[in-house]
Amino acid sequence: MLDLSKNPLFDLNSRTLSVDERVALSYARARLVLRSYNLSISDVQHFSPKFWAMHLDPILPLDFGCFTILAAHLNLTVGTIARYLPQQPDLIPLVDSLLNLDTVGVFLLSERGHGLDAFNIETTATKYKNGFILHTPREEATKFMPATTPAFGIPKVAVLMARLIVDGEDRGSRFFLVPICTAKEMYPGVTSTRLPRRSGTSPLDFSMTSFDHVFLPASALLGGSLDAPADARSAWWDEVWRIPYGSMAVAAPLMQGLKHVAYIGAQYSLRRHVRVHGPTPVPIISFPTQQLAVLYAVAAGTVLDVWYRAVTSVTAWPWW
Numbered sequence: 001m002l003d004l005s006k007n008p009l010f011d012l013n014s015r016t017l018s019v020d021e022r023v024a025l026s027y028a029r030a031r032l033v034l035r036s037y038n039l040s041i042s043d044v045q046h047f048s049p050k051f052w053a054m055h056l057d058p059i060l061p062l063d064f065g066c067f068t069i070l071a072a073h074l075n076l077t078v079g080t081i082a083r084y085l086p087q088q089p090d091l092i093p094l095v096d097s098l099l100n101l102d103t104v105g106v107f108l109l110s111e112r113g114h115g116l117d118a119f120n121i122e123t124t125a126t127k128y129k130n131g132f133i134l135h136t137p138r139e140e141a142t143k144f145m146p147a148t149t150p151a152f153g154i155p156k157v158a159v160l161m162a163r164l165i166v167d168g169e170d171r172g173s174r175f176f177l178v179p180i181c182t183a184k185e186m187y188p189g190v191t192s193t194r195l196p197r198r199s200g201t202s203p204l205d206f207s208m209t210s211f212d213h214v215f216l217p218a219s220a221l222l223g224g225s226l227d228a229p230a231d232a233r234s235a236w237w238d239e240v241w242r243i244p245y246g247s248m249a250v251a252a253p254l255m256q257g258l259k260h261v262a263y264i265g266a267q268y269s270l271r272r273h274v275r276v277h278g279p280t281p282v283p284i285i286s287f288p289t290q291q292l293a294v295l296y297a298v299a300a301g302t303v304l305d306v307w308y309r310a311v312t313s314v315t316a317w318p319w320w
């Protein structure tokens with residue numbers, strides 16, 4: 001396991017920084033973590049032990065903004081693209097940039113008016129000559145939440161789901177590669193509206209993202225097929241196959257965080273002394289109420305860690 005705790009980026013007290021300074025720090029930390037683990041495209045696609053080791057790094061609970069960037073970037077964006085590399089080798093330079101976090105990948109699936117009902121998204125990609133026209137037909141179709149602003153000096157590209165329209169026919173949802181912003185500004189036709197910060201969380205530049213007749217080249221369609229699927233719902237689930245694994249990935253730092261809490265609680269309970277019935281102070285860990293809480297956290301963290309590693313080891317098989 002790498003020891004990132006000694007790096008100056010994790011030696012800062014982020015609570016003394018402004019919101020934007022904290023967001024910038026999260027991006028810098030995400031780049032440090034990703035480069036330190038040096039994951040290959042195979043690690044991401046096939047869920048190698050090194051892939052899961054990164055998610056379980058004990059440094060990540062210190063900055064959930066950093067982890068949020070990595071989880072969506074690696075599992076959803078890079079993982080989705082990886083499947084198509086054999087038939088679209090021109091994407092290899094982009095993947096190399098993503099694996100180095102020189103470019104940030106965002107995953108644009110859910111829309112403001114649909115939420116978990118992502119099967120019924122409204123964003124369209126209409127076949128036009130040698131490419132597609134990407135468009136947000138109404139406000140409710142605005143892509144919701146992923147961080148798409150250019151405010152922190154990093155180019156961003158999206159794996160975006162839209163309804164493929166060919167000759168007026170809806171041929172189901174497909175993923176498209178869409179440039180979002182350079183290190184300084186949004187691309188023409190792309191609008192990112194930053195959302196207010198959620199109280200009590202690590203801040204990020206979460207946004208609402210919309211598209212006004214943005215032209216995409218033919219190569220933007222991942223997989224390249226224009227055919228309508230025989231079963232639209234099964235085809236949709238096949239497109240979003242990384243999401244269940246993403247649900248598994250986001251639990252990793254929570255278990256590590258539980259271990260942090262157990263350690264801090266135990267150390268505090270050993271250090272804090274109170275007078276009870278005599279002149280000599282005793283540590284509060286001597287009270288059963290304190291012992292039970294600490295031991296429960298230790299036990300839960302240990303059991304969940306063993307269970308999690310057992311479950312994630314199954315995903316190493318490319319059974320899909």
